[in-house]
Amino acid sequence: MCIYSNFIRPILFQLDPEKAHALAHKFIVNGTSILAALGNKFIYPGKDLQVSIFGNILSNPIGLAAGFDKNGDLVEALKYLGFSFAEIGSITGQGHEGNPKPRLWRLPADEGLINWLGLNNEGALKVSQKLAVSNFSIPIGITIAKTNKPNVTGEAIYEDMLLSFRAIRHLPLLYVALNVSCPNTHDGVVEEAGILARVIEQISKENTVQLPLVLKLSPDSNDELIEKMIQLGKSFSVAGYVCGNTSTSREGLKTSGVKNIKNGGLSGPPLKPLALTLCRKVYELKENNQIIMGCGGIRNGQDAYDFIRAGSTVLQIYTSLVYQGPSVVRKINEELSQLLKRDNLLLSQAIGIDSTAISRQ
Numbered sequence: 001m002c003i004y005s006n007f008i009r010p011i012l013f014q015l016d017p018e019k020a021h022a023l024a025h026k027f028i029v030n031g032t033s034i035l036a037a038l039g040n041k042f043i044y045p046g047k048d049l050q051v052s053i054f055g056n057i058l059s060n061p062i063g064l065a066a067g068f069d070k071n072g073d074l075v076e077a078l079k080y081l082g083f084s085f086a087e088i089g090s091i092t093g094q095g096h097e098g099n100p101k102p103r104l105w106r107l108p109a110d111e112g113l114i115n116w117l118g119l120n121n122e123g124a125l126k127v128s129q130k131l132a133v134s135n136f137s138i139p140i141g142i143t144i145a146k147t148n149k150p151n152v153t154g155e156a157i158y159e160d161m162l163l164s165f166r167a168i169r170h171l172p173l174l175y176v177a178l179n180v181s182c183p184n185t186h187d188g189v190v191e192e193a194g195i196l197a198r199v200i201e202q203i204s205k206e207n208t209v210q211l212p213l214v215l216k217l218s219p220d221s222n223d224e225l226i227e228k229m230i231q232l233g234k235s236f237s238v239a240g241y242v243c244g245n246t247s248t249s250r251e252g253l254k255t256s257g258v259k260n261i262k263n264g265g266l267s268g269p270p271l272k273p274l275a276l277t278l279c280r281k282v283y284e285l286k287e288n289n290q291i292i293m294g295c296g297g298i299r300n301g302q303d304a305y306d307f308i309r310a311g312s313t314v315l316q317i318y319t320s321l322v323y324q325g326p327s328v329v330r331k332i333n334e335e336l337s338q339l340l341k342r343d344n345l346l347l348s349q350a351i352g353i354d355s356t357a358i359s360r361q
């Protein structure tokens, strides 16, 4: 019997989604010793899913997606939930309270979420100071976005993102992601702001410790924008792409009343087809040495396998953790391992196997 689905989730789901999130957070922070005492309960024990990114060997391909630990409070505990890496943030140059509430909705019939949080976080400096004295239990990436204020536009976006990068570049990070695709900010995605090339150029110049940079893309991007982003990624030799962020789509949702939620990014299973398509397109266009972190609606081994076959080297999850609780990471890994065995493939052989681009390797 699953304790989370039968007992904990029904209680959490009675609460306002943000309050439930805060409570889960508190439990993970204050209950790290309980999680540690559970030993390896949530940790996938096999060695067959080890994967190497940016010179680090990860124990399995499943990481925590951005947004769950916006301020870096959970880095000492995440290992006990089975994650092999995590993306902290998004952090922004200035601390910000985010958009007005309500701004987070559950879509139970779709196992999805819509969030319009608007990049609430404590700010780059504060998060950086906290992380500097934390013990990372797993490799940690950080995502930077622009401060979500109407006056942070044009030139100010550039200054703001640089400020964040300067605040965190000395930390022992796995990578830094540039979140240029958040649908919940005042002026929409930075992808379209034309300032991105300058931001990457300057960050690259100041990246003397050579932290791998990755771009987080939007599943709502049209082909032209995807091509533009990959071109940019190639010219600045970025290390990879997160495919991808939440979507403004409300297509095919079953939860009643959802059409009334106008603002916000959709996550969870309804996002999967869009994210998978993005992943396939990016795999076709990217350089061989750039990796894809697949993200969007991954809730079981089959989803994970689909993203890997579409070109992802590692994966990230958020919404399935909310719906399935801490056993989800191990479950996904166990099912993925079975699928690979069934098809007589190593994880490394499955990456991008569904793509026609495989012929170029």
Ligand SMILES: Cc1cc2nc3c(=O)[nH]c(=O)nc-3n(C[C@H](O)[C@H](O)[C@H](O)COP(=O)(O)O)c2cc1C
Pocket: 065, 066, 067, 068, 070, 089, 090, 104, 113, 115, 117, 119, 143, 179, 182, 216, 244, 245, 246, 266, 267, 268, 269, 271, 295, 296, 297, 298, 316, 317, 318, 319, 320
């Ligand atoms: C409540 C919430 C907050 C999020 N905040 C961020 C964020 O700050 N930065 C970011 O890059 N992505 C953010 N995301 C997007 C996730 O990282 C991920 O791309 C998206 O949820 C799709 O994955 P999933 O279907 O597994 O949830 C957020 C997602 C949710 C649900």
